Amino acid sequence: SFFRILLLLFFQEKMVRLVKVCTCNLNQWAMDFDGNLKRIKQSIEEAKKNQAKYRLGPELEISGYSCEDHFNESDTFLHTWDSLADLLQTDLTNGILVDVGAPIMHRNVPYNCRVFMLNKKIVLIRPKMHLANDGNYRETRWFTAWQKGPVVEDFYLPRQIRALTGQDKVPFGIAAIATRDTALASETCEELFTPNAPHIWLGLDGVEILSNGSGSHHNLRKISTRIDLIRGATSKGGGVYLYANQKGCDGNRLYFDGCAMVMVNGDLVAQGSQFSLGEVENVYAVVDLEEVRSFRAYSASRSVQAAAATPVPRVDVDFQLGSTSFEGLVQSVPMEPQIPDPMEEIAYGPACWMWDYLRRSGQRGFFLPLSGGADSSSVCAMVGIMCELVVAEIAKGSAQTLAELRKVIRAPDYSPTTAKELCGKLLCTCYMGTVHSGVETRTRASDLAKEVGALHREIVIDEITAAIRSVWKQVSDKVPIRQCEGGTVYEDIALQNIQARSRMIMAYFMAQLIPWSVGSAGTMLVLGTSNVDEALRGYLTKYDCSAADINPIGSISKTDLKQFLHWCAKSKPEPKYTVLEQVRTAVPTAELGGGVSGASQTDEEDMGMSYDELSQFGRLRKIMRCGPVTMFQKLTTQWAHLRPSEVAVKVKRFFFYYSINRHKMTVLTPSYHAEKYSPDDNRHDLRQFLYPAGWTAQFRKIDTLVSEMEKAGGKP
Numbered sequence: 124s125f126f127r128i129l130l131l132l133f134f135q136e137k138m139v140r141l142v143k144v145c146t147c148n149l150n151q152w153a154m155d156f157d158g159n160l161k162r163i164k165q166s167i168e169e170a171k172k173n174q175a176k177y178r179l180g181p182e183l184e185i186s187g188y189s190c191e192d193h194f195n196e197s198d199t200f201l202h203t204w205d206s207l208a209d210l211l212q213t214d215l216t217n218g219i220l221v222d223v224g225a226p227i228m229h230r231n232v233p234y235n236c237r238v239f240m241l242n243k244k245i246v247l248i249r250p251k252m253h254l255a256n257d258g259n260y261r262e263t264r265w266f267t268a269w270q271k272g273p274v275v276e277d278f279y280l281p282r283q284i285r286a287l288t289g290q291d292k293v294p295f296g297i298a299a300i301a302t303r304d305t306a307l308a309s310e311t312c313e314e315l316f317t318p319n320a321p322h323i324w325l326g327l328d329g330v331e332i333l334s335n336g337s338g339s340h341h342n343l344r345k346i347s348t349r350i351d352l353i354r355g356a357t358s359k360g361g362g363v364y365l366y367a368n369q370k371g372c373d374g375n376r377l378y379f380d381g382c383a384m385v386m387v388n389g390d391l392v393a394q395g396s397q398f399s400l401g402e403v404e405n406v407y408a409v410v411d412l413e414e415v416r417s418f419r420a421y422s423a424s425r426s427v428q429a430a431a432a433t434p435v436p437r438v439d440v441d442f443q444l445g446s447t448s449f450e451g452l453v454q455s456v457p458m459e460p461q462i463p464d465p466m467e468e469i470a471y472g473p474a475c476w477m478w479d480y481l482r483r484s485g486q487r488g489f490f491l492p493l494s495g496g497a498d499s500s501s502v503c504a505m506v507g508i509m510c511e512l513v514v515a516e517i518a519k520g521s522a523q524t525l526a527e528l529r530k531v532i533r534a535p536d537y538s539p540t541t542a543k544e545l546c547g548k549l550l551c552t553c554y555m556g557t558v559h560s561g562v563e564t565r566t567r568a569s570d571l572a573k574e575v576g577a578l579h580r581e582i583v584i585d586e587i588t589a590a591i592r593s594v595w596k597q598v599s600d601k602v603p604i605r606q607c608e609g610g611t612v613y614e615d616i617a618l619q620n621i622q623a624r625s626r627m628i629m630a631y632f633m634a635q636l637i638p639w640s641v642g643s644a645g646t647m648l649v650l651g652t653s654n655v656d657e658a659l660r661g662y663l664t665k666y667d668c669s670a671a672d673i674n675p676i677g678s679i680s681k682t683d684l685k686q687f688l689h690w691c692a693k694s695k696p697e698p699k700y701t702v703l704e705q706v707r708t709a710v711p712t713a714e715l716g717g718g719v720s721g722a723s724q725t726d727e728e729d730m731g732m733s734y735d736e737l738s739q740f741g742r743l744r745k746i747m748r749c750g751p752v753t754m755f756q757k758l759t760t761q762w763a764h765l766r767p768s769e770v771a772v773k774v775k776r777f778f779f780y781y782s783i784n785r786h787k788m789t790v791l792t793p794s795y796h797a798e799k800y801s802p803d804d805n806r807h808d809l810r811q812f813l814y815p816a817g818w819t820a821q822f823r824k825i826d827t828l829v830s831e832m833e834k835a836g837g838k839p
Contacts, residue, residue, distance in 0.1 A: 140413045141452050142305070142444045144332070144363070145175035148381035148395050150371035150402040152483065153187030156202045160185070160209060163223060165403045167215045173407055174451060176444045177220045181369040181379075182312050182338035183235060185225040189374045194265035200228050204281050207238060207245075211287050216240040220300070220442065222309065224336045226266070229278055229295055235266045237309050237336060239300060245293045247300060247438050248278055252321060255313040259340065259377060259796060259807050262313075273297040273324075273435045297321070298436040299330045303443045305412055306330045308435065312337040315352055326360040327425070327432035331415050332444075333357070334365040341380035341472050343465055343683070343797050346397060349382070350460050358389025360425055361418035363410045370396075370404070372479035376678075376796045376803070378472050385410070388418045390457035397463060398471035400478060400516045400524055408455040412445070466690035469683060473675035473795045474509035480648070480673055481549075482527045487645030490634035492626055492652070492668050493552035493572060493579075495564030498676060499652040500571055500706045501684045504691045505675050506550045506650075507575035507700065511542040533644050543576030543698070550577040551637045551647060555584050555626045563709065570702040578641070580633070587625040588618075623667030630668060648672040651792035656681045656737035658791060659744075659802045660777070661784020662730050670792060677794020678801040680741075681711075681734035731776050740777045741800035745808060751778050751821040755828065767832040771825050778821070782814030 147166045151159045163184060170178040182188055185206045186199055193199050203225050210216060210223070220241050227236040227248055234250035250269035254262035278295035285291055299308040308330045310321040315335055322333045333356065339349065357364045363385065370381035383395040385408035393408040419425055446452050463471070481489070489506055493499045516524040517539065529535050532548050539545040554560075554568040565581070572579035595603070606615035634647040651674030653663045658677065663669040676684060685707050692704035711726040711734075727733050732740075743749040743757060755774045759767050788802050789812050802808045 140304070141409055141411055141446055141454060142177070142332070142363075143173070143175045143407060143409050143446065143452060144177045144179070144365055144385065144444075145170040145173065146179045146334075146365040146367040146383040146385060146393075146395075146406050147181070148368055148370040148383045148399075148404040148406070149181050149184055150479070151181065151184050151187045151369050151373050153189040153191075153374040154193060154199075155187060156185070156206055159187055160206045162403050163206075163210070164213075164215060166405055167210075167219070167221055169403070169405050170407075171215075171219055173405070174446070175219065175405075175407060176446070177307065177332070177334075177365075178222065179309075179334045179365045179367045180221075180223045180336055181367045182224040182336045183226060184223055184336070184369070187373050188338035188369055188379070189377065190226075191261070191265065191375075194226055194233065197228075200226055200233075203227070204284065207240075208283050208287055211240060211243050211245070211284065214243070216244075217242050220246070220302075220307070220440075220444070222334060222336065224311070224338075227278075232267050233265060234269065235262060235311065237311065241440060241442055244288045244290060245280070245284070246440055247275075247298055248293060248295045249297060249309055249311075250295070251311040251314065252297065253314045253317050258799070260313075269297065271296065273433070275436050275438070294436075294438050296436070298438050299325065299328070301437040301439045303441065304445045305332060306437065307332040307334065307444070309334040309336065311335065312339060315356065320356070322356045322362070322364070323360065324432060325435060326357075326362050326419075327429045328435045329429070330362070330435070331412055332363045332365070332410075335367070337366060337368045338379060339368055340377035340796060341397075341468070342799060343468055343679075346380070346382060346462055350384070350391070350462070353384065353386050354389050354391070357386050361388050361415050361422075363387050363412075363415060365408075370399070371402075372476045372483075376793050378476040378795060380472065384460075385455070387411075387455075387457075388414060391460050392455035392457055394458070394461055397461075398468075398475050400475060400512055401521065402523065409452050411454055464690075465683065466687050466694070469679060469687045469797070470505065470508050470690070470695065471512070472797065473505045474512055476795050477506065477509050477673070477675055478513060482531055484648065485530075485645075486648045487531065487533070487638045487643065488549040488551065488647045489650050490630060490637065490647040491550060491552045491577075491650045492555055492630050493568045493577075494652075495554065495567035495571070495706065496709070497681065497684055497688060497706055497711060498654055498657075500567070500703055501679075501687055502650050502652050502675050503550070503552060503571055503575055503577065504688070504700050504703060506577070507542065507546055508695075510539075510545045510549060510576075514539050514542045514545055541576075546576035547578050550575070551580065551633070552577045553580040553582060553630070553633060555582055555629060557583065557585050557588070557622055559622075561712075564712075567702060567706055567709070571700065571706070574698070574700045574702055578637070580637075582629065584622065584625045584629060587629070588621050591621050591625070592618075620664045620667070623664040626668050627666060627670050630671070650675065651677060651794070653677060653792075654681050654684055655679055655794075655798050655801055656734050656741060657726075658788065659741045659800070660730055660732070660737055660780055661787050662726065662780075663787065665787050665790060670790065672792070674792040674794040677792060678797040678803065679795075680738045680798060682738050730780075732773060736773065737777075738800075740774075740781075741798075741802070744781075745800035745802070751775070751818055752824045752828070755825045759832065767829045771829050774825065775818070775822055778818055779816055782816040782818070785810070785814055786812045788812060 275294040275296035369379035395406040603614035604610035651671030653669040688707040
């Protein structure tokens with residue numbers, strides 16, 4: 124009947140405006156073209172099975188984000204095209220708009236690009252306009268930013284692609300893809316963070332679906348900023364915004380923390396995990412395009428700006444994103460963002476990073492010198508949490524995680540029953556005592572190892588240090604003694620350092636032999652245990668236990684670690700590690716000298732500053748970009764309880780020790796990146812390592828300011 128036809132047309136129009144989109148978190152690995160392609164294919168296959176019409180992937184997902192100087196090699200671009208050809212020769216792109224991140228060379232210029240594919244053809248190649256080039260990022264070293272704005276030009280395809288698609292050339296540049304029912308365009312990672320982000324003018328020109336394939340790494344307390352930026356991209360101008368990210372350790376210090384999401388008109392409607400072990404995680408949303416149009420049309424001021432917007436080129440495709448089916452589509456509803464507590468970030472970020480590193484390195488497990496102090500105990504807890512995640516992932520049915528675990532421990536039939544049992548196979552801890560060690564630290568180390576389930580050993584290294592002192596007699600008649608026994612500070616430090624360095628030698632010796640000693644094979648990764656504040660101050664012995672294979676806490680502050688210990692003991696999901704509360708309340712000590720036991724030697728007394736002060740120095744130096752004078756000026760207002768002269772003493776002491784110990788940063792163990800003020804010399808904090816430690820001009824200026832302030836009554 125006539126009314127039935129009208130009703131049918133009404134519901135068909137209603138369905139057409141509903142679009143199912145897919146974004147994802149992928150655990151890619153730099154230069155692992157086969158593995159990366161496998162994960163991309165799995166993501167696309169799952170998206171198609173779930174009736175999605177658009178699939179967005181992370182930045183540079185074909186090659187992996189962290190290829191770095193491999194992007195200077197033509198082979199990397201060659202293998203990228205091989206992977207794209209593999210996607211195009213199958214039916215994976217049939218009936219779905221596929222958006223992948225890839226490095227592309229155009230007219231002899233390397234670009235960081237998005238490649239859009241549909242029905243076995245390339246629709247558009249979109250280069251990145253604004254490159255990340257601060258902190259850990261060095262994109263301008265390998266890529267060139269697209270400078271021409273919203274224009275397109277011809278890109279002539281390689282021979283192998285022409286043979287597959289029948290296309291000679293495709294559009295290359297900044298454009299929107301115009302389907303039969305909407306317009307879609309992308310921006311990439313850093314572009315979201317820029318003041319004049321592309322989503323602003325793309326939205327004003329009528330682009331309704333905006334996407335961002337990102338390669339964004341984890342920083343403590345960063346996720347709120349990311350969510351706020353993505354929300355802001357559509358809260359004023361309306362639109363659908365998809366965000367994809369890499370997840371995991373793709374070959375270096377960074378952990379890419381996923382959290383793929385979809386926003387509509389400023390509301391979050393879908394969000395993926397931030398920390399998990401799965402390699403492929405698709406995130407879906409069903410969005411109503413009519414809500415975008417209504418939201419935008421209702422804003423008169425936006426309409427005025429949109430009417431004057433500069434047109435963005437359109438690439439027309441004969442394809443419809445909206446569904447024509449009457450089944451299976453239910454519009455996604457707004458939800459609250461999932462924002463973890465910082466202690467959860469410390470727990471799960473390094474744990475996931477360590478698992479990726481372990482399984483991809485092919486090593487047998489971890490070896491940890493466990494002193495019973497806050498730092499090594501934190502690392503021990505993180506390995507325990509890693510084991511909990513592995514067991515949970517296997518319990519959910521992950522055959523891949525089980526296969527990788529069996530490969531790691533060299534046991535083809537093994538299946539874990541508990542995290543504690545698994546920890547006994549993956550972690551060996553060792554308390555390396557000396558005559559200066561205390562009973563308390565030995566007991567705490569043993570109790571913690573039992574709580575997490577680690578294989579625990581105890582040794583005494585006095586014989587090693589005695590042997591080194593004996594060898595010294597071959598070159599000098601003078602016998603070094605401790606300062607408390609009448610020796611000089613140089614003798615005392617040398618005697619402390621041979622203890623620390625002996626522990627490093629024993630750690631590697633045991634890491635190589637422990638698997639063999641228990642009837643297994645392979646070698647273990649040695650875990651480092653120095654925190655970011657001690658590295659900043661240089662309060663560590665070069666080539667001691669800070670020298671390891673990887674360090675999960677090397678970019679985490681002592682203040683945060685103490686809170687983490689409390690969380691593990693009191694708030695962590697079961698099983699809790701209760702002994703960590705004792706560790707937290709104990710006075711930090713290196714136990715390297717100062718009497719028969721280590722109780723008389725405390726870290727903060729040794730350093731001449733507290734850990735809280737160190738954290739503040741670090742943030743001002745790196746994040747706020749303060750030199751000695753500016754730091755002094757800021758702290759005289761922040762530390763109002765101190766006289767300017769007292770602040771000056773603390774600032775001078777910090778910069779003196781920072782500068783004379785900066786050389787230690789050149790050999791820091793690769794550390795999980797968590798703090799913006801990390802002094803990691805590898806790339807994040809690029810500074811000289813030979814300093815004029817007197818800072819004469821800077822300290823003279825501080826002295827002048829102190830004099831002026833004291834004359835003014837002590838006020839800045």
